Amino acid sequence: MTNENLTNEADDNESFLHNCLYFTTNRLSRAITRMADEAFATTGLAPAYGYVIRLVVAKPGITQKELSEKLYITPSTLTRFIDKLEGKRLVERKVQGKTVLVYPTEKGRELEPTIRAASKKLLQTYQDILGVEAAVLLTQTQESTSDQLER
Incomplete structure (x- = not known):
């Protein structure tokens, strides 16, 4: 085999990556995650935590179930998020029967404008x-x- 044939074969063996939804979606995810992390650095929170705060401030007393559905994350992942945000005193849980409601604390409400600004910065960055x-x-x-x- 010539060097040219080896090069063409290598190109063919790698071209599937550029036509693969799995690979290209993960690549996009890594790029947007880097941008989001930079935009949210001013909040002291990872972007996902910021979006939890935004939802809780917008609807105090939102159920954990509704939060996990809106964020497309599992209930167990959301529980970890809420645990961390409670530790930072940004949200608090209140149990009503079998339902867990999540409320923002004063500190969480005060941080929300900074989170909203980070969201806008992220949007502006990728729109630019x-x-x-x-x-x-x-x-x-x-x-x-x-x-x-998902269906």
């Missing part, structure tokens, strides 16, 4: 790179694709 139309289209496409694949 992709363009507003492409960013909106990508988000909508991912949302509808996720819905289809």
Whole structure:
């Protein structure tokens, strides 16, 4: 085999990566996660925790079940998030029968504008790179694709 044939064979063996939804989605996820981590650095929270706070402030007394559904995470993952946020005194749980309700603390409410600003910074960052139309289209496409694949 010539060097050219070996190069073409290597290219063929790797080209599947660029046509693979699994690989390209993970690549995109890593890129947007880096951007989100940078945008949320001012909050002292990981982006996922910030979004929990935003939801809890918007709807005090939201159930853990509703939070996990809105965030598309398992109840056990959400429990860990809430544990951490309680430890930081940003939210508190109240049990009503078998239902666990989550409320923001004063400290959580005070942090919410900083979290909202971080969300806006993240949005602005990827819109600046992709363009507003492409960013909106990508988000909508991912949302509808996720819905289809989860069925």
